[in-house]
Amino acid sequence: MAENAKKINIAICGGGIAGLALAAGLKKKDNIDFHVYESVPEYKDVGAGLALHMNAIKAMTLIGPEVRQVYFDKALDLGEEDQVMSTEVILAQGPNQGELVAELGKAKGRKTVSRADLLDGLMELVPKEKVTFGKRLDSIEENDEGVRIRFKDGSDARADCLIGADGIHSVTRSYILGPDHPATEPKNHDGWQIYRTMVSSEYARQHINPKWTQTVPILLGPRGHINCIPLNKGTRLSAGVAVRGAKFETSGKAPDLDPALYSDYSDDAQRIVKMVARDTSASWTAADHDHAPTYFKGKVAMMGDAAHASMPFAGNGAAQALEDAAVLDYLFSKVTDTAQIEAAFSAYDTTRRPRSQEVVDLARKFGRVYAYAEDGMHNDPTKMKQFFAGAAAFTNNADLQKQNDDAMGLFESAVKGGADGVEVKEADPIEVVA
Ligand SMILES: Cc1cc2nc3c(=O)[nH]c(=O)nc-3n(C[C@H](O)[C@H](O)[C@H](O)COP(=O)(O)OP(=O)(O)OC[C@H]3O[C@@H](n4cnc5c(N)ncnc54)[C@H](O)[C@@H]3O)c2cc1C
Numbered sequence: 335m336a337e338n339a340k341k342i343n344i345a346i347c348g349g350g351i352a353g354l355a356l357a358a359g360l361k362k363k364d365n366i367d368f369h370v371y372e373s374v375p376e377y378k379d380v381g382a383g384l385a386l387h388m389n390a391i392k393a394m395t396l397i398g399p400e401v402r403q404v405y406f407d408k409a410l411d412l413g414e415e416d417q418v419m420s421t422e423v424i425l426a427q428g429p430n431q432g433e434l435v436a437e438l439g440k441a442k443g444r445k446t447v448s449r450a451d452l453l454d455g456l457m458e459l460v461p462k463e464k465v466t467f468g469k470r471l472d473s474i475e476e477n478d479e480g481v482r483i484r485f486k487d488g489s490d491a492r493a494d495c496l497i498g499a500d501g502i503h504s505v506t507r508s509y510i511l512g513p514d515h516p517a518t519e520p521k522n523h524d525g526w527q528i529y530r531t532m533v534s535s536e537y538a539r540q541h542i543n544p545k546w547t548q549t550v551p552i553l554l555g556p557r558g559h560i561n562c563i564p565l566n567k568g569t570r571l572s573a574g575v576a577v578r579g580a581k582f583e584t585s586g587k588a589p590d591l592d593p594a595l596y597s598d599y600s601d602d603a604q605r606i607v608k609m610v611a612r613d614t615s616a617s618w619t620a621a622d623h624d625h626a627p628t629y630f631k632g633k634v635a636m637m638g639d640a641a642h643a644s645m646p647f648a649g650n651g652a653a654q655a656l657e658d659a660a661v662l663d664y665l666f667s668k669v670t671d672t673a674q675i676e677a678a679f680s681a682y683d684t685t686r687r688p689r690s691q692e693v694v695d696l697a698r699k700f701g702r703v704y705a706y707a708e709d710g711m712h713n714d715p716t717k718m719k720q721f722f723a724g725a726a727a728f729t730n731n732a733d734l735q736k737q738n739d740d741a742m743g744l745f746e747s748a749v750k751g752g753a754d755g756v757e758v759k760e761a762d763p764i765e766v767v768a
Pocket residue numbers: 347348349350351352353371372373374381382383384385386387390449469470471472499500501502503504505637638639640644646649650651652653654655
């Protein structure tokens with residue numbers, strides 16, 4: 335790039351995993367200037383524990399080995415470095431109680447990380463002056479010069495384009511789709527309530543099988559599935575019961591978690607439910623997005639949960655956010671003129687929308703399978719195993735370098751041939767054996 339050439343100025347709204355991972359890649363590009371605007375004054379640990387699957391690690395590596403390293407530095411080893419471990423999905427109720435039906439994210443040196451720890455690590459890669467906290471995006475306006483964004487505190491900023499990484503309740507999404515579009519607001523079609531507690535690992539070991547404080551189990555049954563995730567280098571445990579079809583009061587309040595409803599679950603599962611029921615203060619109501627018809631409009635695009643929030647059951651939301659960041663980071667390495675921004679966003683949309691929306695669908699299906707609500711699949715553990723194996727192959731085995739290259743191919747042909755040269759491809763069919 336010529337020394338005096340004008341850099342492309344990108345505003346990123348939202349400094350979560352998506353926004354910061356993208357920023358960590360963009361800071362290495364001479365043709366790009368960027369700024370991250372994050373709404374909260376500081377990060378708080380909201381209790382989300384992440385077990386990043388293979389595609390997340392691959393995406394981080396594409397952005398840069400240092401991004402991947404942050405994850406390895408901040409994460410907790412679940413076992414010995416060489417030990418092969420996984421999220422064990424086990425039937426906890428019914429005639430096949432105790433049967434292991436899936437080993438998700440099976441890998442050597444399996445890890446989990448708290449969202450707050452991962453964000454701290456990513457922040458170390460982004461120059462401090464490039465991130466402003468306490469800036470809540472309120473409205474967006476496009477004009478010939480680019481994008482003007484206004485914040486809740488009355489201030490504003492200008493940029494050549496905006497990438498909204500502002501999470502499930504995204505203002506950017508509302509701008510792109512329109513506030514009244516049926517896919518704008520998150521939905522909870524299956525009535526999921528996640529009862530969750532955060533305890534010290536020491537406390538947990540006194541109340542539940544200590545085995546479940548060191549690994550990531552998902553114990554299945556028709557009145558809810560139970561899940562534990564060790565956090566903060568093994569000093570804390572996030573434990574939860576996810577209930578489908580919860581009978582919410584008209585005020586929106588979920589009913590109390592009643593351990594008596596789980597008396598036909600395995601003993602291990604019952605002990606975890608009892609521990610969670612003692613303190614459900616970390617509970618939340620899950621939601622996801624119906625499919626957006628586009629991930630961009632003009633010079634405004636959305637990524638991560640803003641574009642495709644999914645139920646947490648397939649454990650791939652952050653991974654999809656990182657795949658978005660990898661593709662956008664790669665595309666913007668070649669954007670040298672503001673006139674090329676829309677072609678980059680279009681290539682990103684075409685490449686990432688089908689796959690990320692398949693994951694939203696897949697996560698919903700995981701929820702139904704976990705709740706024994708998918709065509710009697712729980713009566714046939716072999717079928718369940720096939721389903722999980724097919725899903726894992728779809729998320730983990732994807733060739734992400736090819737995904738980046740496909741996006742770049744679309745961008746380059748659009749830039750060479752004009753926007754009409756962009757070929758819009760349909761999603762490759764997902765192969766989930768059910
Ligand atoms: C309990 C739980 C477990 C999960 N487990 C896994 C897992 O094991 N593996 C996995 O891959 N995924 C998992 N996920 C999903 C994963 O956490 C999300 O998909 C991921 O965090 C999305 O990142 P994001 O940056 O797009 O959004 P967010 O993490 O929501 O970040 C959005 C950021 O934008 C900020 N923001 C919001 N509004 C504005 C605004 N108006 N202006 C400026 N900033 C704004 C927010 O403060 C936030 O910092 C899990 C989710 C949950 C809830």
